[in-house]
Amino acid sequence: MKSTLSKPAVLLLQDGTIFQGKALGKIGTHGGEICFNTGMTGYQEIYTDPSYSGQVIINTTSHIGNYGVMTAEESESSKVQIAGMVCNEFAPLHSRHTADGSLQDFLENAGVVGISGIDTRALVRHIRTKGVMNCLISSEIFEIEDLKKELNKIPSMEGLELSSTVCTQEAYNLGEENAEFKVAVLDLGVKKSILTNFTDRNCYLKVFPAKTSFEEINAWNPTGFFVSNGPGDPAVMPYAVETVTQMLNSDKPVFGICLGHQILAQVCGLHTYKMHNGHRGLNHPVKNLITGLSEITSQNHGFAVKLEDIQVSDRAELTHINLNDNTVEGLRVKGKKAFSVQHHPEAAPGPHDSRYLFDQFVDLLK
Numbered sequence: 001m002k003s004t005l006s007k008p009a010v011l012l013l014q015d016g017t018i019f020q021g022k023a024l025g026k027i028g029t030h031g032g033e034i035c036f037n038t039g040m041t042g043y044q045e046i047y048t049d050p051s052y053s054g055q056v057i058i059n060t061t062s063h064i065g066n067y068g069v070m071t072a073e074e075s076e077s078s079k080v081q082i083a084g085m086v087c088n089e090f091a092p093l094h095s096r097h098t099a100d101g102s103l104q105d106f107l108e109n110a111g112v113v114g115i116s117g118i119d120t121r122a123l124v125r126h127i128r129t130k131g132v133m134n135c136l137i138s139s140e141i142f143e144i145e146d147l148k149k150e151l152n153k154i155p156s157m158e159g160l161e162l163s164s165t166v167c168t169q170e171a172y173n174l175g176e177e178n179a180e181f182k183v184a185v186l187d188l189g190v191k192k193s194i195l196t197n198f199t200d201r202n203c204y205l206k207v208f209p210a211k212t213s214f215e216e217i218n219a220w221n222p223t224g225f226f227v228s229n230g231p232g233d234p235a236v237m238p239y240a241v242e243t244v245t246q247m248l249n250s251d252k253p254v255f256g257i258c259l260g261h262q263i264l265a266q267v268c269g270l271h272t273y274k275m276h277n278g279h280r281g282l283n284h285p286v287k288n289l290i291t292g293l294s295e296i297t298s299q300n301h302g303f304a305v306k307l308e309d310i311q312v313s314d315r316a317e318l319t320h321i322n323l324n325d326n327t328v329e330g331l332r333v334k335g336k337k338a339f340s341v342q343h344h345p346e347a348a349p350g351p352h353d354s355r356y357l358f359d360q361f362v363d364l365l366k
């Protein structure tokens with residue numbers, strides 16, 4: 001067993017609560033906003049999803065690491081994005097014939113500081129009651145006052161713009177050049193599997209950095225626009241709201257996922273808010289109000305669009321609702337070929353119930 005895994009570690013929450021456990025990943029000190037994901041599989045996809053930038057992930061499933069990693073195939077971006085990881089049982093050994101390494105090595109090489117041996121049920125119940133907060137994990141500092149000092153340096157997720165730091169810094173193309181449709185992607189922290197869902201549907205892509213102007217994007221002459229998922233607070237991204245406003249004004253089809261949905265909502269004059277606790281998991285029930293059918297969805301968000309705003313909007317119409325807590329899950333823009341969802345139709349990880357939304361977008365491109 002790696003020696004790291006036998007060293008002690010500590011988790012300090014912003015409200016002063018302390019959990020003791022064992023180190024994993026890299027020996028060090030790191031923190032972020034503490035969030036829980038209830039998915040039972042897909043840890044590698046989660047850790048490499050750019051939407052998790054700045055967040056420490058509690059995996060509520062009881063065993064993590066047991067199937068190792070497939071570095072290239074199962075990563076949602078080119079690096080590990082999470083700010084830390086908390087779990088109950090961390091598997092020192094993995095078993096899967098296609099794995100190319102262990103999760104311990106994967107996290108250690110990525111510089112991720114983690115902690116295992118935590119009663120994740122108690123921890124999640126605590127956060128569910130108190131609401132989302134910052135935390136610090138350390139396997140090198142054990143003095144409470146020193147830990148508190150480090151924790152206080154972590155910024156609040158509310159008011160934080162992160163897309164421009166995690167997105168591509170150079171525009172690039174993906175797919176077959178002679179494909180039927182050309183989709184311009186506004187990269188706010190896009191997941192790889194979203195892009196493959198487009199290229200699998202006869203779309204040639206050009207992926208643009210978050211702060212690219214509409215003029216530059218439209219100069220490529222796309223058939224339609226996609227506004228991606230991504231980390232941070234949607235309320236502090238006026239640049240993206242401006243770009244998507246112009247996308248909408250062009251009358252070409254527009255599709256948004258998660259952060260992209262929150263931006264499209266703001267274009268329609270709706271507001272977003274920070275949730276008491278976000279939605280992160282693979283089994284969240286959502287109802288499509290147009291078809292009357294429900295779908296089981298993959299989710300990862302800490303902000304949401306205000307339901308009261310969309311109920312009185314003359315620009316946006318509610319298309320999907322969350323069956324657990326009646327939060328806004330989807331909208332379409334009246335009189336435009338534009339729609340968006342809060343959940344993740346690409347899944348990765350998660351069920352594929354909502355993949356029809358990619359087909360719906362391709363139908364609009366036609």
Ligand SMILES: NC(=O)CC[C@H](N)C(=O)O
Pocket residue numbers: 051228229230231232233234257258259260278300301302303304
């Ligand atoms: N997956 C996402 O795009 C997340 C959107 C946004 N950062 C939120 O937490 O709500």
